[in-house]
Amino acid sequence: MRELIAMIKRRLKIKAIDQRTREIVRTGTDRILAQALQDLGRTEDVEAVRRRYPEHAEDLQPLLEMAQLTTHYYAEVPDPPGGLAEGRARVLKAAGEYRSELRKRALASKVRPAWRRSSGLLSDWNSPLKWVSAVLVVLLALMPVGQQLVWASSNSIPGQIFYPVKLSNEDRHFEYIQNPEVQVMLALALTEERIGELETLVSKDRPIPNVVVDRMDELTQQALVSAAWTSEDLTPNMLDYIVRRMQYQAEALDDLMVQADETQQATLSRAQQICLEKRVVAVAAVADTRAFRTAYRTGRPERMPMPVGGPLGGTVTPVPDEYPAPTVTATPQPDAIPRATEEILVGSEPWLLPEGLIETLSGPVETSSFGMSSFDYIDWDSPPESESEEEVTAGQQADNGEEVAGPAAAQEQPSDDANQLPATPPGQDVRPDTPPGQEVRPDVPPGQEDRPDAPPGQENRPDEPPGQDKDKPSGGGKKK
Amino acid sequence: MTSEYALLKRAQSYDEQAIGELYDRYAPRIYGYIYKRIQNTQLAEDLTSEVFVRVLEAIRSERFWHTSFVSWLYRIAHNLLVDYYRSRPSVLVLPLEEHLIAGLEELNVPYVDKFALENLQEAISQLTQAQQQVIALRFGEQLMSKEVAEIMGKSIGAIEALQFRALASLRRILEVDED
Numbered sequence: 001m002r003e004l005i006a007m008i009k010r011r012l013k014i015k016a017i018d019q020r021t022r023e024i025v026r027t028g029t030d031r032i033l034a035q036a037l038q039d040l041g042r043t044e045d046v047e048a049v050r051r052r053y054p055e056h057a058e059d060l061q062p063l064l065e066m067a068q069l070t071t072h073y074y075a076e077v078p079d080p081p082g083g084l085a086e087g088r089a090r091v092l093k094a095a096g097e098y099r100s101e102l103r104k105r106a107l108a109s110k111v112r113p114a115w116r117r118s119s120g121l122l123s124d125w126n127s128p129l130k131w132v133s134a135v136l137v138v139l140l141a142l143m144p145v146g147q148q149l150v151w152a153s154s155n156s157i158p159g160q161i162f163y164p165v166k167l168s169n170e171d172r173h174f175e176y177i178q179n180p181e182v183q184v185m186l187a188l189a190l191t192e193e194r195i196g197e198l199e200t201l202v203s204k205d206r207p208i209p210n211v212v213v214d215r216m217d218e219l220t221q222q223a224l225v226s227a228a229w230t231s232e233d234l235t236p237n238m239l240d241y242i243v244r245r246m247q248y249q250a251e252a253l254d255d256l257m258v259q260a261d262e263t264q265q266a267t268l269s270r271a272q273q274i275c276l277e278k279r280v281v282a283v284a285a286v287a288d289t290r291a292f293r294t295a296y297r298t299g300r301p302e303r304m305p306m307p308v309g310g311p312l313g314g315t316v317t318p319v320p321d322e323y324p325a326p327t328v329t330a331t332p333q334p335d336a337i338p339r340a341t342e343e344i345l346v347g348s349e350p351w352l353l354p355e356g357l358i359e360t361l362s363g364p365v366e367t368s369s370f371g372m373s374s375f376d377y378i379d380w381d382s383p384p385e386s387e388s389e390e391e392v393t394a395g396q397q398a399d400n401g402e403e404v405a406g407p408a409a410a411q412e413q414p415s416d417d418a419n420q421l422p423a424t425p426p427g428q429d430v431r432p433d434t435p436p437g438q439e440v441r442p443d444v445p446p447g448q449e450d451r452p453d454a455p456p457g458q459e460n461r462p463d464e465p466p467g468q469d470k471d472k473p474s475g476g477g478k479k480k
Numbered sequence: 481m482t483s484e485y486a487l488l489k490r491a492q493s494y495d496e497q498a499i500g501e502l503y504d505r506y507a508p509r510i511y512g513y514i515y516k517r518i519q520n521t522q523l524a525e526d527l528t529s530e531v532f533v534r535v536l537e538a539i540r541s542e543r544f545w546h547t548s549f550v551s552w553l554y555r556i557a558h559n560l561l562v563d564y565y566r567s568r569p570s571v572l573v574l575p576l577e578e579h580l581i582a583g584l585e586e587l588n589v590p591y592v593d594k595f596a597l598e599n600l601q602e603a604i605s606q607l608t609q610a611q612q613q614v615i616a617l618r619f620g621e622q623l624m625s626k627e628v629a630e631i632m633g634k635s636i637g638a639i640e641a642l643q644f645r646a647l648a649s650l651r652r653i654l655e656v657d658e659d
Contacts, residue, residue, distance in 0.1 A: 013655075030644035031637075034625060041622075063647045067619060070650070073600050074620035077512045080525040084507050087529025091503055092496055094536050099494035 029056055036060050037067055044068075104261075108205045157197050158209045167215065174222070180229035184238050187223035188245045191216055191275075195252055198268065202260045208267040216271050220246065220278040224285070228296030235293060239286045246279035488549060492539055503532055506550060509621070510557050516620040517561050517612065519601065527564065531557050554621075554631040558613055565609070603653040611646035618643055 032053060039049045046064045050057045153162035153169065170190055177183055194216045201208050220242075227238040253272040257265050285292035490498035510531050515524035534556050604612060610632070617628045629639045 030641050033644050033647075034640040037618075037643075062651050063644070066647045066651050066654075069597075069600060070604075070615055070647075071619045071622075073597055073604075074516045074616065077515050078521050080511055080528075081521055082525055084503075084511060084525060084528065087507065087525060087532070088500065088503050090529050091532040091536065092500055094533050095494045095496055095499045098536055098539075099496070102494060 029059055032056050033060060033063055036064060040064055040067065104205055157200050158212045159201075159206060163211075167211075180226045181234060181238065183226035184223050184230065184242070187219045187226060188242065191219045191223070191245070191249060194219070194271075195249055195256075198253070198271065199256060202256055202264055202268075205261070208264050210267070213267055213271045213274065217274050220274060224278060224281060225296050225299070227282075227285075228293045232289070232293070235289050236286055239282045239289065239292070242282040243279055243286065246275045246282065250275040250279065484549065494536070494539075499532075499536070502549075506553055507532065509550070510553055513554060513616060513621055514557055514561065516616050518564070523564075527557070527560050530560055534560070548630065551627070551631045554617065555633075558609075558631075562609060599654050600650065603650050606653055607646055607649055610642060611649065614639060614642045615646045615650075 036049050036053055036056075039052065040046065043049060046061065046068060049064060050061050053060055153165035156162040156166050173186060174183060177186060194212055197212055198208060201212075223242055227235060227242060230238050250272050253268050253275065257268045257272070260268055285296075487498045487502055491502055507528055511524050511528040514527050514531075515521060518524060518527075531553060535553070538556075604615070607615070613632060614628060617623045617631060618625070623631075625636050625639050625643070629636045632639065634642070
């Protein structure tokens, strides 16, 4: 019973206070309180302020005391335990990430090439650029046209006007070079050139044309076919070299994909897949070099010219037209190996590399793994390559329509896992330190995934501060 | 000292030095404000850095502050606190910090004692978010009504009324508790 009475008294008291509060608000006492609080802030003397407002003294005094108590309560703030240093580092790190992303966007938005933006310099005839331009014009006039094209195209990248000229120059190199080992080196060097072009395109945030990846496919296939035409004792080393280069290039593409956008990543992924596939083939070929040589020698991809007589010699007889069309595709089919004849064999004349060829080759050419420079003189006086007895027998049986036992190497393909690089899901490369759950929307604060553009509190009124009522003008903040 | 306008222009392009200087200027204030609201130093420090991270995100989305930068910071801090409270269904009232108790003896005000401050802490936690924000900005940050109005996006009259109700509510809660 006593508790019930006490509860009723409390409720009545609260009701009285609330009623009084409502009356005070109706009469504008809240404005007087605000003024009184300003006075209190200056004098810090409740009694003095109360005397200034005698008619409201009774209502103001408890509120002023409460305000003073609250001010004291808020007065002391302990120092942050970490001195705010950790937070500062976190903020600066985030700023760095946003800054790099801003630069990428700025590069992508540039439409006009640099030479057009700097055209103002050329119009200024007092600029040093005038003299540089004049020298270039004289040099170009003295050079033969073809050489000018070669010079102009050597540094071109996909999408530029001279890029097809660059590719045709590379094809011409293959026509001149008859040595299969050099061809392997050249093909792999040109795939490195494609990697360089991809890096340039990614850094400039330009789309990657399919011609680059297609070219990589052709070059890597060329490397394999050329490796099949090297001498039998050199083939394993060439294949091993191909394996290592393909692995290296796949890893380089993997690193490049981190910097690329989604569109570029798809193309880079295809290029990487090509490298990995060729690596698989090369690894399998190392396991059974003989089958590889036979299959690839008789496969003959369309773009691969047979080692015919070069400009400086060679008495290799080209393959006759009546030779049966190869049934093998890019992946050699060990069970369909036509008989290799003497027509395919390399001639006995020594092969000399044309002078100056080394300088015209694009990209670096590494020394082969067995310590022999790619450009050493190769003495072909040694007996030409001859097939093993097994190969000859198998070929004769095929001609006779007999079943041919497949090569002993039922090639144990290495598992895909061994050749796959760790997959990086798209979109998770740029912000590796993004907390879990935020990888997909790194720019959206937690809890605001639906309103990425709204600062906190402004989800419903993105153009207005929170709580802003259009009908009631704001208090008028300081505009800066 | 670099003018704020110049700093902000550089900060829009994520200039590291400008960002750092803005942080050094305003982080202590924001930390103090957040601490006054939640009375937890570690959490206040974490939320302070989160405020500036949100600033970077908002700059990136090109929705910059509309009035003053510091008002915008307070607003973001308040919203962060709202999110914090929402994530915790029950508000934990921490014991009164020792520094407040130690300072009581120096304060020659008869009605201020340890129990009053402890009750006040609990009483403030029972106010609405808007009332807590008003008294924290007015009496904690010592801002004028005009500045508080800008931060909260309300009129000065609304702020004064809110302030009055907040103090009246505190008085009511404390007086009822005394009974």
